[in-house]
Each structure stands twice: as C-alpha cells, then as structure tokens.
Amino acid sequence: MSNTAPSHAPTITRLPLAERLKPWLPLLLVPVLIVLGFLAIPATSSWLTLTVSGLAMGMMIFVIASGMTLVFGLMDVINFGHGAFISFGAFIGTSVLLALGTMTGAPSLLLNLLAVAGAVLAAMIVTGGIGWAFERAIVRPVYGSPLKQILVTMGGLIVAEQLIYVIWGGHEIVIARPETLKGAFTFAGAALEKYRVLAVAVGLAVFTALRLVLRRTKLGLIVRAGVDNPEMVQALGYNITRVFVGVFVAGSALAGLGGVMWALYQEVITAPMGNEIMILVFIVVIIGGLGSVEGCFIGALTVGLVQNYAAFLEPKLALISNIALMVAILMWRPMGMVPVVKAK
C-alpha cells in the first residue's frame, strides 16, 4: 500500500488540571473516609479496629458483587438470583469445613488454611456449576427483557432457597472459624481480628487478579469491549454468548467464594443470608457504576467503612448510612463513581 499524506494535522489540547483529575476523584474517596474517621473517632485504637473491620467487610462485598456488575455490564442482565450463589457457597463451604473438623480444629495454620482452601474450592466449583445451569435455564430465555429478568431471577432465588431448606434443613448452622484464625492480634494498641485481616488479603488478591485478567489479557479485552458494545464484539468475530456464560459462571463462583467468607465472618449461616446481603451488593454495584469492577471495588470499601464508622459513632444512623451514601454519591455522580460508557 502506498502512503497517503494527511490533509489535516491531529492536535492534542491539554485539558485544565481540574478536568484531568476529575475521573480520578473517586479513588480519593476511601482515603478521605479513613481520614474523616480518624478525625471523628476519639481513640486511635478504635479507629484502627473499625477501619480494618470496614475494609474486611468491603472486600467481602466486593468479591460477591464483582461478578454481578460484570454480568450486568455485559448483557444488561439484572440477576436478583445472585444471592442464591452466596447462600449455596456458604452452605457448601460450611459442610466441607464441618467435614474437615480435625483439620480446622488443629492448631496448625497450614492445616487450617488447607481446610479453608478445600471449602472455597468446593463452593466455587459447585456455585460455578449452578451459575452455568441458572444462565441456561433461567436467564438465557429472558435476554433483553428486564421485567421478565427480575421476575424469573427472583423466582430462581426462591427455588434455590427452598432447595437449601430441603438439603440442609430449616435451622441455622453455626460454623466456628478454624483454630488459628480465631481471636485477634494487637497492632498499635488496637485489636485486629485475624480473620478480618485474611479477608482483606483475599479481597485484594481477587481484585488484583480481576484487574490483571481484564487489563492484560485478550479475554479481558473482549469482556471490557463487550460491556461497552456487545454487538460490535460479535461483528469483530468473537462469540459474545460464550464470553457471557464464562463471566456468569465466574461471577457465580466468586459469589460462592464470598459466601464462604461471609459464613466465616458471621459464624452462622441461614438459607436467606444471600438474599439479605443483596441489598448491600446492589448499593455497591449502583454507586460503583454498573459494569465497572474498579467502581465496584471503591464502592464496596466505601460501604464497608461507612457502615462500621456509623455504627460506632451513631448506631441508629447505621441503619440508613448506606442508603444515604448511595443518595449522596448518585447526586454527585448519577452514573456511579466509575461510569462505564455503553453504546446504545
């Protein structure tokens, strides 16, 4: 091919500093909240304990919500049944942990972590499988029909909850944390629960892994493009349905992981637990920006911190803190903190 000379020169206009910083402002929200908490909470040790607790809670919600936000972003599917994967994950993980009682009861960090890893693996495999069946049987027939999606996924959630009653019974199950994950250690005068520190580490690992997959791999490129414009992804030669099923299965498996984490966090599980967490999950997905993993991460940490700080400073305020947070953030950024541009 011969070279063709341009008839117009491209130019780059540098935006003012305030405009350039605007997209990054949500990143400051979590540190700003932590600083505000430090100023508002009188004792540094209490602040540190609450901060770690808030971050741990946020990380667990992020793990649960990340798959849901991607599913919504990719195919505009509102999956109210996502809570079922959380509950199933919790029950399967708990069953495995109870079966491995000798490992969880041993005062060995290695054995304890192996037991938890086994529980997580089983929960993720089973919830991933349930997610695959859920997508084929329940979600696929109602693509492009939001009202039907709400109805059938709610129905799916109810059926899943009833199945849990059938399999595990109607009573709540108490699950003790593995021996070496019980209790707290002292840091700078603050008592930090070992399990919450582990939850923060797991959440960070999941976020890093998701970021790497989405930003550094061809699959991630296809998923991000699919969130933006699924039709064009198909027209470029990629089977978006297969990608969507993969994301749905991965999102369900992550919800299963989140279910195990939440079970060990609460130390008690019930069939409707997934449904109960979904209110927080929806808040996180909406304030983060539908379809945005980064927004979901910031939103989850924000929700976790606000809930913990509010519960300490003004317990009655904690009941409405997250709804108030959602209202405030949507007034600031109506499309969420990290909005995803969708071609329509």
Add this chain to the structure above:
Amino acid sequence: MSDPILTLSGVQTDIAQYHILHGVDLVVPRGAVTMLLGRNGAGKTTTLRTIMGLWQPHAGEILLDGAHIHGLTPAQIARRGIGFVPEDMGIFSDLTVEENIRLAALSGQPIPERLEWIFAAFPALRTFWHSPAGTLSGGQKQMLAVARAVVEDRELYLIDEPSKGLAPAIVATLARALKDLKERGASILMVEQNFSLARALGDHVAVMDDGRITWTGAMADLAGDTTLQERLMGLKMESA
C-alpha cells in the same frame, strides 16, 4: 461483471413488526467497490446488518464466496472474512485506540506493515494511540472504525456511511485511504449518501428503494446520466 464475492437472493428482513427488506437481490463482484445508494429509509443499513448476521433474514439466501452464511452468528460471519464498519462506528469508548485495533486483529497482534499503513493513512491514530477512543473526535473515531476493519485482510468489507457528519478534510482523508484499499484489490460494499465520494470510489452501483434493489449498473453509467440520478435518487443538486 467478475465472479461474485457476495450474492443476495430474495432476502427479506423484519425488525419487530416492520417489514424492512422486501426481497433484496444483489451481486457484489470480487475486487471492486460496489456502492449501495438510496434515500433514507430505503433499507441500505438493514441490508448490511442482515449480511453481517446482526439481523436475521426470514427469507432468501446469502452466499459469501459461494457458501451460505445466512443463519450464522455475526461472529461466525466475521470469521468467514467480512470486515464491518457500522453506521455508528461501533467504537469501544473505554478502550484505548491501541486496544480497539488489537481486538480487531483476530490472529493476535496487528501486522506491523499494516499498522504502518494505518498510521500513514490516519496519523491521528498514532498520536492518540494510548488515549481512550471515547476522547477522539467524530472524524478520528471514523478513522479508527475503518482502521479496525482493515487491520487484517478480509474477503469483503461492509462500510456504512463513512462520511456521515464529517468535515470535508476528514472525508478526503478517508477517501484516500479507501481508494488505497480499493487499489489493493479489496472487495467493498459501501453505503454512502455523499454522491461525490460514491462516484470517486465506486465501480458498480446498486440503488435501493422501499426495501428492494431498483437499479444496478456501472458507476460510470449513473455518474454520466443526471436524469437517471434524479429519477433514482433525487440527486438534482449532487449531479451538478
């Protein structure tokens, strides 16, 4: 007319309750530019989208290089060798220019020689290589849409109104790039409202009206007959 790369026979497409294509018969020759012209609402974009599998025809058949492609998914059709530039450009706004191009390279990475051609044809894409595509101007987005389609060799390119809403200087840049593509022997089916551009690039013409092909012939015949232009498309001003 040389052997066809694409043949449509009696293609009918409905969108919801609307019957848009009423039996399109079209032959697109290999190694030439076929312009699909017609008034707004004639069914040009629907024809391209039907070929691409984005809308499924309920009757008729579509053959690419002699093989049936109707009923296949858009992904399967794209992998059979069709590059598509949609009317709305279909740019992935959150992805960088580089990522948009890389995604279009089905073999993995863009071929360096082809990338150099793209940069020479559209210098703006090199300048904004690492910028989010959503920050590009309308003309630059159109350049990216064309670059994405031509990043690898395709059997056929479907290009929907590349000049729509663009400044003359940018249309000229696009025209040069498309002419270059044509000179390489590419087969192109292009929808275009700008008759000057259509005349400059086209070898063959198919005129649509009311969901049917109403006239086919050589571009030279249509370009030289102002009465025919006016009768087929109401192009009184353009033909002057």
